[in-house]
Amino acid sequence: MSQGVCALRSLCKPNYGGVQCVYSGHMQQRRAKSQKKVQKVLYTKKMKQRIPINWRDVNYNPAQIPSAWKPDNWDEKRKIDYKREEEMAKYIPGYKKKVPLEMQEDYQKEPAFFVGEETEISGSLKQSLFLTKSVMPVTGLPRQVMDFVDSHPIDMEDCSQDERVKQVLRHALLFDIDPRTLEIDQQAQPAKHDAYKIYSKPDRYVPLIMKELIRLCNIKLCQAGGYFNDRMSLEQLTSNITFKRSCDSFNNDLLPGIDPNWKIFMSSSPAIQVLSKRPLQPFATTAEVESSANIPLPNLYPILPVINLKQTHIYKDTMDTGLYDGFPRPNLHTIVMFNLHKLGTSELYAKMNQALFTSLYSRAMSVHGEAKVLETPLTGQCIASDGQNFQFMCMQLNTTDLSNDSGIKNMVWIDEEEPSELLDAVEDRPPSSTMYSECSHAVWWTPEYIDNYNPHVFKLFKALWLNGVAK
Amino acid sequence: MFLQSSKTIVTVSLNVTNVLRNLSTTSTSCNSVLQTKKLLHKLQSRFCPKNYFYTSSIKNGRYGHRLVKLWEQPEYTTKPLKVYRTGGRLPTSRFNSDDKVPGRKWTSKIGGGLSREWYWIDTKRMTLDEVNNGVIYQERVLKVKEDDNRSGHIALVAGPLKQRWILATETMKPGQLITNCATELTGGMEFKDGDAYPIGIIPIGTVICSLEFRPGKGAQISRSAGSYCTVMRKQENNTIVQMPSKREIMVNSNCVAVIGRVSNVDHQNEKWGSPQKLREYGLRPKSGRNNIKRDGRFGKKIKVKHMVVIGDKPLRQPHS
Numbered sequence A: 001m002s003q004g005v006c007a008l009r010s011l012c013k014p015n016y017g018g019v020q021c022v023y024s025g026h027m028q029q030r031r032a033k034s035q036k037k038v039q040k041v042l043y044t045k046k047m048k049q050r051i052p053i054n055w056r057d058v059n060y061n062p063a064q065i066p067s068a069w070k071p072d073n074w075d076e077k078r079k080i081d082y083k084r085e086e087e088m089a090k091y092i093p094g095y096k097k098k099v100p101l102e103m104q105e106d107y108q109k110e111p112a113f114f115v116g117e118e119t120e121i122s123g124s125l126k127q128s129l130f131l132t133k134s135v136m137p138v139t140g141l142p143r144q145v146m147d148f149v150d151s152h153p154i155d156m157e158d159c160s161q162d163e164r165v166k167q168v169l170r171h172a173l174l175f176d177i178d179p180r181t182l183e184i185d186q187q188a189q190p191a192k193h194d195a196y197k198i199y200s201k202p203d204r205y206v207p208l209i210m211k212e213l214i215r216l217c218n219i220k221l222c223q224a225g226g227y228f229n230d231r232m233s234l235e236q237l238t239s240n241i242t243f244k245r246s247c248d249s250f251n252n253d254l255l256p257g258i259d260p261n262w263k264i265f266m267s268s269s270p271a272i273q274v275l276s277k278r279p280l281q282p283f284a285t286t287a288e289v290e291s292s293a294n295i296p297l298p299n300l301y302p303i304l305p306v307i308n309l310k311q312t313h314i315y316k317d318t319m320d321t322g323l324y325d326g327f328p329r330p331n332l333h334t335i336v337m338f339n340l341h342k343l344g345t346s347e348l349y350a351k352m353n354q355a356l357f358t359s360l361y362s363r364a365m366s367v368h369g370e371a372k373v374l375e376t377p378l379t380g381q382c383i384a385s386d387g388q389n390f391q392f393m394c395m396q397l398n399t400t401d402l403s404n405d406s407g408i409k410n411m412v413w414i415d416e417e418e419p420s421e422l423l424d425a426v427e428d429r430p431p432s433s434t435m436y437s438e439c440s441h442a443v444w445w446t447p448e449y450i451d452n453y454n455p456h457v458f459k460l461f462k463a464l465w466l467n468g469v470a471k
Numbered sequence B: 001m002f003l004q005s006s007k008t009i010v011t012v013s014l015n016v017t018n019v020l021r022n023l024s025t026t027s028t029s030c031n032s033v034l035q036t037k038k039l040l041h042k043l044q045s046r047f048c049p050k051n052y053f054y055t056s057s058i059k060n061g062r063y064g065h066r067l068v069k070l071w072e073q074p075e076y077t078t079k080p081l082k083v084y085r086t087g088g089r090l091p092t093s094r095f096n097s098d099d100k101v102p103g104r105k106w107t108s109k110i111g112g113g114l115s116r117e118w119y120w121i122d123t124k125r126m127t128l129d130e131v132n133n134g135v136i137y138q139e140r141v142l143k144v145k146e147d148d149n150r151s152g153h154i155a156l157v158a159g160p161l162k163q164r165w166i167l168a169t170e171t172m173k174p175g176q177l178i179t180n181c182a183t184e185l186t187g188g189m190e191f192k193d194g195d196a197y198p199i200g201i202i203p204i205g206t207v208i209c210s211l212e213f214r215p216g217k218g219a220q221i222s223r224s225a226g227s228y229c230t231v232m233r234k235q236e237n238n239t240i241v242q243m244p245s246k247r248e249i250m251v252n253s254n255c256v257a258v259i260g261r262v263s264n265v266d267h268q269n270e271k272w273g274s275p276q277k278l279r280e281y282g283l284r285p286k287s288g289r290n291n292i293k294r295d296g297r298f299g300k301k302i303k304v305k306h307m308v309v310i311g312d313k314p315l316r317q318p319h320s
Helices: A002-012 A017-042 A045-050 A074-078 A082-091 A124-131 A161-173 A179-187 A192-198 A202-224 A286-291 A345-368 A419-424 A456-465 B005-026 B029-047 B128-133 B265-269 B275-280
Strands: A107-115 A231-235 A239-246 A261-268 A272-276 A310-314 A331-338 A373-385 A390-399 A410-414 B089-093 B100-105 B136-145 B154-158 B163-167 B177-181 B196-198 B207-209 B219-221 B229-234 B238-242 B248-252 B256-259
Touching: A124 A345, A124 A419, A161 A202, A161 A456, A179 A192, A202 A331, A202 A373, A202 A456, A239 A345, A261 A345, A331 A345, A345 A373, A345 A390, A345 A410, A345 A419, A373 A456, A390 A456, B219 B256
Parallel strands: A107 A261, A331 A373, B177 B196
Antiparallel strands: A107 A310, A231 A272, A239 A261, A272 A331, A373 A390, A390 A410, B089 B100, B136 B154, B136 B177, B154 B163, B196 B256, B207 B229, B207 B256, B229 B238, B238 B248
């Protein structure tokens, strides 16, 4: 304000030609006095004290600070009063009291990376192969399985093998009504556009298809001899392992704070686990096992295999196969998994690898007790499906020594023509074996209501199931 | 001031009444009332809460469009979070309840809009500790994606131990490797598009984006689509950078910058063809004079630019 006044004064000042120097000196003194006053008005001492030093770093805008919307009692509600919880547990039956972390049952001092049933393995198959120190030597499934593709055909008098399978699909997808929806429909008459509601959801039709296909295979198993009695199928059998994995290939001195030695806890509880008296024969010969030392592990650079895995202090530090000692059918034959939550192909392969590794590794450690190269390798198979797409995997456990990235490695076979492309692919791609493209009432041009049926898929399914049976 | 007026008024009124009672007992009524009226301003200034200041950024500009409840998720996630519409209203607390509800209208002409998802973007390509330690590490781009809450694209990136979202540069593609380097290597360095360095290392004349204003605070400058800065010159511990507004700033040389332009360069050529597009973005219809053709931007007049001064000698003015 005063600056403006000064400017006005300078405009109003008269021009005294010769006496200018004298007058200007007079004005300079007056101007200096006014400027001192201005500084006092703008920033007083009180004002300077009130302005914080870090005013530029702090955001005072209440609309931009989301914590302005935060309820006042948010932090108080989150605090746990453990004494009160103990009192509540006394008087309320069935009350689950909260216990501090260090007082819990499975508390361990050393933290471990947790790979459970619900964890999302973001690196998918590549990451799980690196964690389990396994390698894919050959494309496609092993030769031992592929010999069973054309054997044991189901040819009845009435209908052939493919028609039996189509019957199963039609039963599950077209003519099966979910009883959970019937209670809702009784209350009110549904509209025409809500007709899709009565058809079954994947959590009903996927197990139904798989169990029916297993039943078809078991018919042949009974006919072959005493093989049906050797087996036993168990649902939701949990198996837990803890192991130490260390990575040699990661060397970056300029990145401190990374320890390449990890302790990993892995658990799995697949839907169906088939056990047998006799073990499966190994898929690879001893020469092929020794040659696996030359094959490098998949290149994960720059990602480490424990990316996005959470560290926990609460885990079981023991090996569990899920079976008691002296169980009559201890050997693993196949694992069946249902893809109900629309996992991607490589993610589902990772889950299959996880389930196979936990069950095989726990069996190997229960026998030997130490980490070493196995003389008689253990084998297992896995089938997973969406009801439409089928994925097959075979695994052979050669070593339990995971402290190196070199030496003899475990081996994995998957039903893909180009597995190396699937590992390096940025986007997810569908699996190679799809049983049909569509099965619904909308496919009116085919009398079977099934479009693009692929008979080769059930042959693979049957070959895995009848592996180890005499021809 | 208006927000906290209720508290101040209460205190003031109480004090005034006390003063009046005291005065009524001692002295005459006529003079006392006059004195209290004069005192009111002083009382208000005295009982105004301390440490309460507006900066210019609060009073000007539009804020409070949408809300993300980050206190419910303290840890970093790559999953999208929910976004709530506020309708341009600031939060208030109700009587006898701890919850916050939308209160007074703060910004007008906001409301509605399509639902959005908010991705937590890590603006710190390198933290201050990593810059001080001289770290080098690489990351792989997994996905490049449009974002609802900003003009540029975003990229999902996987480092050695962490996955995170960052701002995508112009030539970023999935499967690519990008480096974060805080040391000056002896051999020839390649400053590729999408790499992050402290600005002291970056040579003069390179195009950069998503620059930090203070070391370790996170990127603040040139984050919108297609924007870029240029490194002009260097002093001892500082470097001078030309912002997208052609204004020059001096920042500490430990501030991290990304090389290249921000993605979605054609964003400025997009046209919002209809008023429905405005509603989709959460802006309500406007009204008023449409006579805004004065050639300067946003209805401004054209002003004569002052000529450049070279060596204290003014050039010839256009009018005279």
